[in-house]
Amino acid sequence: xxxxxxxxxxxxxxxxxxxxxxxxxxxxxxxxxxxxxxxxxxxxxxxxxxxxxxxxxxxxxxxxxxxxxxxxxxxxxxxxxxxxxxxxxxxxxxxxxxxxxxxxxxxxxxxxxxxxxxxxxxxxxxxxxxxxxxxxxxxxxxxxxxxxxxxxxxxxxxxxxxxxxxxxxxxxxxxxxxxxxxxxxxxxxxxxxxxxxxxxxxxxxxxxxxxxxxxxxxxxxxxxxxxxxxxxxxxxxxxxxxxx
Amino acid sequence: xxxxxxxxxxxxxxxxxxxxxxxxxxxxxxxxxxxxxxxxxxxxxxxxxxxxxxxxxxxxxxxxxxxxxxxxxxxxxxxxxxxxxxxxxxxxxxxxxxxxxxxxxxxxxxxxxxxxxxxxxxxxxxxxxxxxxxxxxxxxxxxxxxxxxxxxxxxxxxxxxxxxxxxxxxxxxxxxxxxxxxxxxxxxxxxxxxxxxxxxxxxxxxxxxxxxxxxxxxxxxxxxxxxxxxxxxxxxxxxxxxxxxxxxxxxxxxxxxxxxxxxxxxxxxxxxxxxxxxxxxxxxxxxxxxxxxxxxxxxxxxxxxxxxxxxxxxxxxxxxxxxxxxxxxxxxxxxxxxxxxxxxxxxxxxxxxxxxxxxxxxxxxxxxxxxxxxxxxxxxxxxxxxxxxxxxxxxxxxxxxxxxxxxxxxxxxxxxxxxxxxxxxxxxxxxxxxxxxxxxxxxxxxxxxxxxxxxxxxxxxxxxxxxxxxxxxxxxxxxxxxxxxxxxxxxxxxxxxxxxxxxxxxxxxxxxxxxxxxxxxxxxxxxxxxxxxxxxxxxxxxxxxxxxxxxxxxxxxxxxxxxxxxxxxxxxxxxxxxxxxxxxxxxxxxxxxxxxxxxxxxxxxxxxxxxxxxxxxxxxxxxxxxxxxxxxxxxxxxxxxxxxxxxxxxxxxxxxxxxxxxxxxxxxxxxxxxxxxxxxxxxxxxxxxxxxxxxxxxxxxxxxxxxxxxxxxxx
Numbered sequence: 040x041x042x043x044x045x046x047x048x049x050x051x052x053x054x055x056x057x058x059x060x061x062x063x064x065x066x067x068x069x070x071x072x073x074x075x076x077x078x079x080x081x082x083x084x085x086x087x088x089x090x091x092x093x094x095x096x097x098x099x100x101x102x103x104x105x106x107x108x109x110x111x112x113x114x115x116x117x118x119x120x121x122x123x124x125x126x127x128x129x130x131x132x133x134x135x136x137x138x139x140x141x142x143x144x145x146x147x148x149x150x151x152x153x154x155x156x157x158x159x160x161x162x163x164x165x166x167x168x169x170x171x172x173x174x175x176x177x178x179x180x181x182x183x184x185x186x187x188x189x190x191x192x193x194x195x196x197x198x199x200x201x202x203x204x205x206x207x208x209x210x211x212x213x214x215x216x217x218x219x220x221x222x223x224x225x226x227x228x229x230x231x232x233x234x235x236x237x238x239x240x241x242x243x244x245x246x247x248x249x250x251x252x253x254x255x256x257x258x259x260x261x262x263x264x265x266x267x268x269x270x271x272x273x274x275x276x277x278x279x280x281x282x283x
Numbered sequence: 284x285x286x287x288x289x290x291x292x293x294x295x296x297x298x299x300x301x302x303x304x305x306x307x308x309x310x311x312x313x314x315x316x317x318x319x320x321x322x323x324x325x326x327x328x329x330x331x332x333x334x335x336x337x338x339x340x341x342x343x344x345x346x347x348x349x350x351x352x353x354x355x356x357x358x359x360x361x362x363x364x365x366x367x368x369x370x371x372x373x374x375x376x377x378x379x380x381x382x383x384x385x386x387x388x389x390x391x392x393x394x395x396x397x398x399x400x401x402x403x404x405x406x407x408x409x410x411x412x413x414x415x416x417x418x419x420x421x422x423x424x425x426x427x428x429x430x431x432x433x434x435x436x437x438x439x440x441x442x443x444x445x446x447x448x449x450x451x452x453x454x455x456x457x458x459x460x461x462x463x464x465x466x467x468x469x470x471x472x473x474x475x476x477x478x479x480x481x482x483x484x485x486x487x488x489x490x491x492x493x494x495x496x497x498x499x500x501x502x503x504x505x506x507x508x509x510x511x512x513x514x515x516x517x518x519x520x521x522x523x524x525x526x527x528x529x530x531x532x533x534x535x536x537x538x539x540x541x542x543x544x545x546x547x548x549x550x551x552x553x554x555x556x557x558x559x560x561x562x563x564x565x566x567x568x569x570x571x572x573x574x575x576x577x578x579x580x581x582x583x584x585x586x587x588x589x590x591x592x593x594x595x596x597x598x599x600x601x602x603x604x605x606x607x608x609x610x611x612x613x614x615x616x617x618x619x620x621x622x623x624x625x626x627x628x629x630x631x632x633x634x635x636x637x638x639x640x641x642x643x644x645x646x647x648x649x650x651x652x653x654x655x656x657x658x659x660x661x662x663x664x665x666x667x668x669x670x671x672x673x674x675x676x677x678x679x680x681x682x683x684x685x686x687x688x689x690x691x692x693x694x695x696x697x698x699x700x701x702x703x704x705x706x707x708x709x710x711x712x713x714x715x716x717x718x719x720x721x722x723x724x725x726x727x728x729x730x731x732x733x734x735x736x737x738x739x740x741x742x743x744x745x746x747x748x749x750x751x752x753x754x755x756x757x758x759x760x761x762x763x764x765x766x767x768x769x770x771x772x773x774x775x776x777x778x779x780x781x782x783x784x785x786x787x788x789x790x791x792x793x794x795x796x797x798x799x800x801x802x803x804x805x806x807x808x809x810x811x812x813x814x815x816x817x818x819x820x821x822x823x824x825x826x827x828x829x830x831x832x833x834x835x836x837x838x839x840x841x842x843x844x845x846x847x848x849x850x851x852x853x854x855x856x857x858x859x860x861x862x863x864x865x866x867x868x869x870x871x872x873x874x875x876x877x878x879x880x881x882x883x884x885x886x887x888x889x890x891x892x893x894x895x896x897x898x899x900x901x902x903x904x905x906x907x908x909x910x911x912x913x914x915x916x917x918x919x920x921x922x923x924x925x926x927x928x929x930x931x932x933x934x935x936x937x938x939x940x941x942x943x944x945x946x947x948x949x950x951x952x953x954x955x956x957x958x959x960x961x962x963x964x965x966x967x968x969x970x971x972x973x974x975x976x977x978x979x980x981x982x983x984x985x986x987x988x989x990x991x992x993x994x995x996x997x998x
Contacts, residue, residue, distance in 0.1 A: 115912065115994050136916065143914025154909030156680070158671075158687030163679075170676045171915055 066090040066255040067112065067223050072121030074107050081107050085121070085280045087273070089255040091222070094246050096266055097259045098283075099275030105259040108280075109225050112257065113146055114138030126222050143171055147216030147254065149245070151228040155200045155212055161187070162196035165215045172219065186214040189251060190244060206237045210244060217248045224249050226258040230265065238264040307531060307586060308538030315542030315582045319575065323550055323568035330567050331428055338383030338426050340454030348373055351380040352445035353452045358413065365400065366434040371445035373453075382436045383457050384426015389418040392440035397422045400433045430564040528587050535586035539579040547575070655700060660693040662938065663931050670930065677919060681927035684906065696935035703939035703971055903927075907990030917987050925983040932975035940968040 069087040073080060081104035089095045099105050110116040112123060114130055115138075123130040125145060133141060147168075148154075155164045166183045174182070187193045190210040200208055209229065216224050226245060230238035242264055249256035258265050266272050272283040340353050352371040357364055370382055381388060385395050395418045396404065404411045414435060424430060445451040550568035663685055670682025685692055903924070910920055944964055 110994070113912065139914055139916045146914070148912055150909070150912065154912060156683065156906055156909070158683035163683070167676075168913060170674075170679065171913070171919070176674075 066093065066125075067257065068122075068124040069112070070122045070124070072111065072123060073119040074104060074111050074116065075119045076107075080119075080278055082275065082280065083120075083278050087280060089223075089257055091253045091255055092250045094249065094256040094258070094268065094270045096269035096272045097257065097275065097280070098261050098266065098272060099259075100261070103275040104278070105275060106227055108275075109148075109227055109257070109259055112223070112225055113148060114142050143168055144219055145222045147219065147221040147224040149209075149212045149216050149224070149226040149229045151231040155208060155215070157199075157201050159200065160196065161192065161198050161200060161203070161211045161214075164200060164211055165196075165218050167215060168219050182218055183214075186218040187211075189217065189248060190214045205233055206240060209233070209237075209241045213241070213245055213248050217252045217254065220252050221254050223255045223257065224252075226256070226260075228260050228262075229258060230260060230262045235264060238262055239268075242268045304534050308534040308541070311535040311538030311582050311586055312542040312545070315539035315578055316545055317542075318578050318582070319543050319546035319570075320549075322570050322574055322578065323546060326570045327429070327563050327567045334425065334428050338457060340380070340452060341456040346373075346453070347455055349380060350453050350455050351382075352448070353382075353454055354445050354448060364433070366432075367437055368434070369437050369439050369445060369451075371439045371442060371451070373446070375442065380454055380456055382422075382426060384422040384424070385436055386420060386423065389420070389436075389438050391438050391442060392416055393418045394435045394437045395420055395422055396435040397427055397432050399431045400435055403433065429567055531586045532583050536579060536583040539582035542582075543575045543579055656693060656697050659696050659700065659935060659938070660689050662934055663689045663692045663696070666931055666934055670926070677923040677926050680910075680923045681930065684903065684927050685931055688903075692931050696931060699932070699971065699974075700935055700939040700942065703936070703967060704942050706943075706967060903986060904989055904993060907986055908993040911990045911994040917991060920987045920990060921983040924986040925979050928982045929975060929979040932979065933972065936968060936971045936975055939971065940964065943967065 067087070067089045069085055072082070072085040074082040074085070085108065087095070097105055097108065107116060111118050112125075112130070114133065118131050121131070128141075130138065130141065142148075156167070159167070162183055165186055166179055169179045169182060184193060184196070187196055190213055192207060192210045192214065195203070195207060195211075198207075200211065203211070212229075216226075224245070229245065230241055233241060242258075242262075245258070246256065246268060248254075258269065260266075273280050274283055275281075340351075350373045352373070354369045354371075355366065356369070357366050368382060372380070372388065375388070382395070389395050393416050394414045396414065398421050401417070401421055404414060404417065414437075422434065422436065427434065439445060446453075547569075550565040552565055667682045667684070667686025667689060670678045671686055673679050673682065907920060907924070910923075911917075915923075
């Protein structure tokens, strides 16, 4: 993991030199990115590098641009300047259709409330990305069950999301995020509605899942639990991303 | 135990949640009041129709010494209009044709009056002076249109007087066609006016039912919390169901009883129906205790049915697609259809069998509309579950959401179905006035009669210029000829009424020659008095004309098909009818009320559709946003949204079309009206599908764009 801002201090044990972002060949590289809405600049000169299996936490107050950063990484928002690269492939110059496919196959996303569909059971929620990718039935069942087993909820596939506890629902959301074996997992306030104990468990499982699937992990949060568990912590400060 | 707990809960609510409890009672009261009033009105209508038929003289086809001459007239004394029927037995010693309701032959010059008129005569000396000699008997109920009718039968002082009067009718018996001579002898029975008033009231029944449901729904928040609490305490589903039933049934029953009692009090008085001038007595409006009990039960059942839907809240969220019920969607739909349509068909059968079905029809209609939400909810659920099992991701997601949001989706569709059904029923009703929507299939004869309402002189002159139109007869009461068979005088109105049913009429061939029918004089009359200067032949329009069923007739050489004549006549902006059926013009205020009710209903339905649609979009926006973030393309999302909107919409429209056909044709059959044409019903269905297509398109485009914007929402 690397913060590629010139002023950042990189202390991560697995970090590559800040001046050599290209050495992160299987992770996420953000170089000199500016994110703005109209004339208003949300983030500027953002440099960040996250290797496969690493865990970076981005902290900041509400409205500071954390979710916008995630949206830019996911290809949901265009950037005004700079480059975003995942697995050595530029994301920011993909077409809209390419970004959609890329997001579906290479990124796993978890939001505060999981964005799970209450009308689907756990199995169908986890299977959703594979269905969108057009996976055949046999592959779908195998991969979904594997993802559920990874999170220790292999026997809850038929359960309705709405009858699950908060922790169980988050495990389902994590399982959905890793079911396509993405290169990057991003999470937006994944523990916002959980107590400290459950938060710690969810973050631990999220980290384990990312490591097992060799995915880079970026979590946007202000939860102390996340701060403690992360390999590197960054803070949004005056439109800049600063390492703590 | 459940009963006592339910009672305690209600008493507690009276202290803590009084307003919501009272709202249910008030809603039930309004619904019961409307249903009860409609039932009473229908009772009056059927009684009026029966009596009008029973007292109409049957015209003598061959002269008998037992015949009696009748001549109707009316007198306006002050503000009171009195119908007077003079009668004159041919032979006093052999008379068997007494006026209906008159038990024995009064002396010459003596009047037999209705009880209501007797009361007025006793109270008003001026009025009494017009009837110097009143018999010691009054007209019995079977001879009266209603107990409040002001009518007198006067036996002419000098026997044989009416035999020389061309306007008099020679009758051989009582029990003729009320649409022919009944309208000449008596004031307008106004049966159709009452029916129109009832229909106008019926339009308000649906909002009343919606109010009832809204009243029940207003308590749902309180009940939902109670259900959850009781579920957590371990209460069984049946126990919760019983508690809910008691909780709602009690205030609903109280309200319904209050509504029925209010109607019962209202029906103790005699009053005049607005616009029709028809006097209604309480006795005729009293539908009896069993019907009142049925109404109370129906309203209470309606409220309870609405409440019991809340029991599904025990599971705070619906089943997932993988947790399907063992009951297949097809079975569910079939069950719901049978339970919803069953009451309506059952009551319809009752009416067809000739039972006093009008009241039951209204109750059945109430049950039908109350059952409709359940039907559509089940339909939506079935569709959702069926789609959710599909592998195609769009259908899979759409089905899961439809199944999950079945209540919301159903609410959206209920308005649509009600709208379609009501519009089709209104269309049937309007065929009474505008059969252009449903021309009667009659075989072309040598000449056709087009009878019509409200032809103006200008229109008549225009019609005369059409090739093939031989005459336009504006009706009057002046005798123009005598029927050679019956010896009856023929005036324009009588001519029009007789011709369609006269045995010789269809056999007339060739050029317009009516000699076979009316001793050759009618043709001459038409030629000399009407063609070509029709304006000079117009009689003064009298009150009798205004109350007659038909006001103008076109005599037409029938070289063209009926439809062609219909189209020609239609260009003159005058309502026209091909003969066989006689239609009546309703007072315009009634039409106004019907239109007001219809427009109100349509507005309510459209507003409801709008609100439900808005709620539907809001509910789905979060899901859609999540799908975009997950990686679903805009096109796929649009297809998903389109599927979840279009499929239930189409299903609902199909159900609505079927229901429209069923109710429209049934209503037309029961009321002897023309059914709407297939093209109209098809047009209505296609229009509804068009609305669905627009809604689907807007939902798909708008929903996907909205989701895309929300996906970019900043923290």
